[in-house]
Amino acid sequence: VGPDGDGSNDDEPTLAGRRLSDLAALYRENHEYVARVLRHLGLDAALVDDALQEVFLVVHRRLPEFDADRSLRNWLYGIARRVASDFRRGTRKGNRPLVLLADPNATFPGRDDGGRMESARLVEQFLATIDADKRRVFLLAEVEGMTAPEIAAIDGLNVNTVYARLRAARIAFERVIAAAQQPKRTPWIA
Amino acid sequence: VDRLTPAARDALDAYRESLALGAKRVDRNWTSIESRVDDPIVDAAPPSTRRRANAVAIAAAAIAVLAAVVALAVVVPSVLERRDDPPSGAAAPYEAIDDAPAASVTVQPPPVHAPPHEAPRVVVPEAARIERAPIGPVTIPVPPSPRPRRPTTPAPAVDPELDAAKRLVAETALLRRARVALRDGDATRAIAAADEHRRTFADGELAEEIAFVRLSALCAAGRIADGKAAARSFATRWPGSPLATRAAQACADG
Numbered sequence: 001v002g003p004d005g006d007g008s009n010d011d012e013p014t015l016a017g018r019r020l021s022d023l024a025a026l027y028r029e030n031h032e033y034v035a036r037v038l039r040h041l042g043l044d045a046a047l048v049d050d051a052l053q054e055v056f057l058v059v060h061r062r063l064p065e066f067d068a069d070r071s072l073r074n075w076l077y078g079i080a081r082r083v084a085s086d087f088r089r090g091t092r093k094g095n096r097p098l099v100l101l102a103d104p105n106a107t108f109p110g111r112d113d114g115g116r117m118e119s120a121r122l123v124e125q126f127l128a129t130i131d132a133d134k135r136r137v138f139l140l141a142e143v144e145g146m147t148a149p150e151i152a153a154i155d156g157l158n159v160n161t162v163y164a165r166l167r168a169a170r171i172a173f174e175r176v177i178a179a180a181q182q183p184k185r186t187p188w189i190a
Numbered sequence: 191v192d193r194l195t196p197a198a199r200d201a202l203d204a205y206r207e208s209l210a211l212g213a214k215r216v217d218r219n220w221t222s223i224e225s226r227v228d229d230p231i232v233d234a235a236p237p238s239t240r241r242r243a244n245a246v247a248i249a250a251a252a253i254a255v256l257a258a259v260v261a262l263a264v265v266v267p268s269v270l271e272r273r274d275d276p277p278s279g280a281a282a283p284y285e286a287i288d289d290a291p292a293a294s295v296t297v298q299p300p301p302v303h304a305p306p307h308e309a310p311r312v313v314v315p316e317a318a319r320i321e322r323a324p325i326g327p328v329t330i331p332v333p334p335s336p337r338p339r340r341p342t343t344p345a346p347a348v349d350p351e352l353d354a355a356k357r358l359v360a361e362t363a364l365l366r367r368a369r370v371a372l373r374d375g376d377a378t379r380a381i382a383a384a385d386e387h388r389r390t391f392a393d394g395e396l397a398e399e400i401a402f403v404r405l406s407a408l409c410a411a412g413r414i415a416d417g418k419a420a421a422r423s424f425a426t427r428w429p430g431s432p433l434a435t436r437a438a439q440a441c442a443d444g
Contacts, residue, residue: 020224020227023223031219032210032211036206036209052211057227060223119205143205170198173198
């Protein structure tokens, strides 16, 4: 116990520094995941950076409480969900609308596109057509690589429900892909 | 369907790529997180500043209570006094005007208690109690009056006689205003808040933090020369500051 009687001592800056370096490591390894999750949760692309910062500030505050037995990604997802909800309610940056589709003007800067932007758009269009429950399961499984039990733990679902939603979403997605691969018919003129 | 076809997989990979932040955004976000972690207001701040933030919170609570008592001490006697005056249309003493229609607000004389360890204070009945402790004037809409209002003494923004706790609360409010403005991209407002702090408190307790916000705002506003000059001044005045490195780099992008 330090001189103030509150547990403080000369080592405290070191502890604070370690927390910051822990946060830096977490950020380095998970920033893309958190950013994607925020988008999956319907945040406008313009709000993702602010929300991402907010998520990691919450992480920093709550890091000492984190149970190492828990899935880190699930924990981050939970924080991101609350932050996204907060942002969607317009408590930060004014009242901005919920956006389910990506920015139509989004591009892949500095790369030879090779049809990948079109593919990404196709996915976005598909995501906008399926219901929110299936979309969430589909994204967590197929984009984030989570297992069904992990997804079930996030949403408090039965694992079979997760499998059922995932299966339905996959079937729908394959239909969209197959339709996109059909050669475009040229009008037949007699 | 247990697995996606390669074409579907490829489309999802493209989608995933499309959501990538890019190195610049990643770095910018981390810089912002780091700077906000240092914020003495958030409870995530390092312990040295956290203790100060705790003191600020305690002081804020004390000031809120004090402000409520002072406000009631001013408002209630005035209202009671005005019960014997000609009718007034004011809902509060500072809204009082002569010969206005009678007010609908009536306040019963409050009982006065003298707690054993404190100076006598006024205890106001529930009906007259102000829900939120006002720090500053409370505006209550009243009908416009053709008559000029009675001259009132404007409350100074910061009384030079304020004790250290009150000063800290006022300083914290200005720092928060500056930081929020800067975070929201309003560099001009951030600079104005920082300048107000400098005018009011000069060598205040939070001068170092506010100076950092100010120089960051100068850089953000495109006033690179001013920002760099402020950064040099910062380094001279607080050479050992944990903010010194970021202060020196604040205008680096400019």
